Amino acid sequence: MLAQSPIIAFTILILVIFTVPPIFERFRLPGLVGLLVAGVVLGQNGLNLLNSESETIKLLSEIGKVYLMFVAGLEIDLEQFRKTRNRSIGFGTLTFLVPLITGIFIGRLFNFSWNASVLIGSLLASHTLLAYPIVSRLGVVTNEAVTVTIGATIFTDTGALLVLAICVGIHAGEFTALSLVTLLAGLAIYSIVVLFGFDWLGKEFFRRSGDEQGNQFLFILLALFIASVGAQVIGVEKIVGAFLAGLAVNDVLGRSPVREKVEFVGSVLFIPCFFVDMGLLIDIPAFVKTLSSVWLTLAIVVGLIGSKFVAAFLAKLLYRYNNAELLTMWSLSLPQVAATLAATLVAYKTFNSAGERLINEGVLNSVIVLMLVTAIIGPIITSRFATTLTVPQANLATNKLSSWWQNSMGEVEEQTPTPSPFTVVVPIYNPKTQRYLIEMAALLARHESGRIVPLVIAVGRVHMDDPQLNAALSQCRQRLEGALEISQEFGVEASPAVRIDDDVALGISRTSREENANLVVMGWSRNTGLRARLFGNVIDSVFWSSHCPVAVTRLLNSPTKIQRILVPVGNFTPQTIGAVRFAQILADVNQAQVVLLHVCDRRTPQAQVSKFESQLSEIASQSKLHVNTSIKTIVNDDIARVIIREAEAFDLVVMRSTRYRTAGGLAVSEVTTEVIKELNCSIVLLGEPHS
Structure with missing residues (x-):
């Protein structure tokens, strides 16, 4: 009955997909290996709960x-x-x-x-x-x-x-x-x-x-x-x-x-489902027999490894790698x-x-x-x-937020002066977090001799005289009044903006484009998990549609009190180095200290660790700002746990927003996600356009 019921078979598949891959990944084995093993265990040579010939398995496997x-x-x-x-x-x-x-x-x-x-x-x-x-x-x-x-x-x-x-x-x-x-x-x-x-x-x-x-x-x-x-x-x-x-x-x-x-x-x-079906097709007696007459398997494995090496070696000779x-x-x-x-x-x-x-x-x-x-x-x-491996490094010796992003992307700055001042767009929605957001934007704008644009979005209605829309606009104006008072405290020009839009994320991106913004500073969104992955959240959409960098912040204290900033550095991509510059510029505002944290695994040779530290020191010293920047290297295989532990002594952690996937479409767990869940200090998550 279990093998023939489509609903039961589908339920078993979902349970396997949900539980098995994480278990195997804990042992540093690919999750798909776990799915294959689960197929063997649940198939005809195991518990016989799933049948590869059933219509449910056939359909899901074919898809x-x-x-x-x-x-x-x-x-x-x-x-x-x-x-x-x-x-x-x-x-x-x-x-x-x-x-x-x-x-x-x-x-x-x-x-x-x-x-x-x-x-x-x-x-x-x-x-x-x-x-x-x-x-x-x-x-x-x-x-x-x-x-x-x-x-x-x-x-x-x-x-x-x-x-x-x-x-x-x-x-x-x-x-x-x-x-x-x-x-x-x-x-x-x-x-x-x-x-x-x-x-x-x-x-x-x-x-x-x-x-x-x-x-x-x-x-x-x-x-x-x-x-x-x-x-x-x-x-x-x-x-x-x-x-x-x-x-x-x-x-x-x-x-x-x-x-x-x-x-x-x-x-x-x-x-x-396809990988589970592959496991169902494995006939254990035939598999053991194949491995006992090991020559075919050995020939295929060794032949593949050897031939791929020969191809790479020929490419090395041809292209002088x-x-x-x-x-x-x-x-x-x-x-x-x-x-x-x-x-x-x-x-x-x-x-x-x-x-x-x-x-x-x-x-x-x-x-x-x-x-x-x-x-x-x-x-x-x-x-x-x-x-x-070596990659060409971008020149990021700058002391201005208005130029670090273009440099970090390897772009050439225009020779003509920009007609508008440095502009920071600040979408505000939650009155509880509004003050810290405006303070962060004001500190950055003041450093650049620029301005801020406090932005409120009212969700559009079919009729523009709708009472709910009028109430929403009234609340928006109240929030903007508070934003103007905070900006005056910091002596920064503010140009408040109210926008009526059906899509909050696009409303933010369109306004930042219209204002020729150099940076968008947003508050944190708790919309994560399955719904966010299926339908997206405001942060994801702004990262995608924005023309300029986006700094998503979770500020637990006033930005004016930030004295120690931690920047985890795992590589030398231009965007990561740009995050270092962002932290240094933010530190320059408060005369704060920046610590660049590099976590390497135990297999990394000491010579390679020393080389990385030397390159990181050179990058840190390129800044024209007089900021106390130090480097800390820790040897540990659990990168996320080290960052979480080290962050306990800091006021702010600056990280990049990145997503990694394999070509097979199987999601790879990312350090950033794990770290953000457990950090107990303020966070700035930087995202580049089209990230």
Whole structure:
């Protein structure tokens, strides 16, 4: 009864997805490994609570499979690809062809047919950027070797899926030269229609729909499934269409809130269901038998690791990279998760007229072992060697808030003087926190000889004479009177503004644009959790839509009393260094002390720690402000816990707002979120436009 009831099966799946990944992540194992293990335990060889042949599991797994490939296409950074297009294509060709040839050789060595051997080669040819959050956190994404590897993903994944489409077509029926040409021609036309047609339609729809995020979300889902169905119509596997759809709407979504929602729905529900189904398919006796005759598994694992290294080594010789860049490229291209698992499952479930599978259980089980091995060692190697990469540093020697942001983004300041003074927009809503917000904005504006714009938003009504709107406007004017009194205390010019808008976040962003603001200072929002992730909150929306930096503050005391400021520094990205400058400028107002905290794990060599401290000291001394800035380095694996402990002795912590995801769409826990929940002091969270 349990296995046949759709509601019970779905409930078990939700329970597994909710509980299992966090347990495995505590042991520093990928959460997806836990989902695979849960599938084995709940499947036919375990408790027999779930059946991979049930309609519920089939539906959710199929959606998860196409969603996984869609997100893989969506997460490829086309902007990075365009920057180093030629070298990305060059390394993509190497890291595709070398593993492909290796896989074909392994297949023939173990007496597989030519078609199955080519398919095995294509499974090794792709890669998943599982370690991208690591290089992003370390601030080395702008290193050319990393950029080239990221760009190569579009080539390897596309090539692997095209090979899969041809191999599946050959295995499924009578295949002649004419049918092959027909398939390739149809695939070429279909790809052009999806890549260019969906891109154009998406941009038009988003332009016309404005801020209707619900309809935009549905449009993206519709594009995904139309592309998947279209792929089946022309005779290729639906994951090919899903991947192309992800590439097609990549530019359309950019870094919009809709993209966050699309990835969120997939990462918390459908993609985990796919991994649980993979676990259900594992036949324990067959898996043990495969591992007992270890040669096939060993050949595939060693062949993949060796061929990826050879490809990276050839790229090193070709483009004259150093050893650290070689090892980083190798480790980034090692993990075999998204395209590999999806294509393996497709091949395993493909039968010919005689009822024979395209690949047998031995290959399926070997690929699962390959996924486990590469998903673990790839990020470990990346975290070890990516820390030694170098990136060009921006010149941030400034003593003005009005210029630190442009410099931190590597932009050239205009030579002509700006016609308007430094402007800080301060949205106010809560009378209890209004005073500290205005004080913070006034301190910064006074430092820059600028002005503040206290802003209140009244939610619009259908009728402008609505009594509720009149009452709201009256309250708004009362708040502005209080803001004017505080600004007068600090001797800062204030230009109060009242705006009627249906969307509070857009009202803030539009006003800051109209006022040519240099900074937005906002209060903290408690709207977090599931609702905020699905529908977003005001802070997320302002981060997305604002044209200037946004400082979100949780102030427990008056900013005038801030004497010690803590800035956690984990990398040397321009935005992080900009946060250091922000803290120094804020400290200059109160003659406060700034401490730059760097937490490194126990495996970091002492020479590397010393080098980081030296670079951080140089950055701190570049400021033209006479601020007492010191550096503190702590060796500990629990970064969040160290920051929370150290922050107890400080009045304020300044952090950057960052989000990290894997290319598989599985969310990665971020230190910032954990720290914010437990800090007992004031916080400033800096967000850049389009963050």
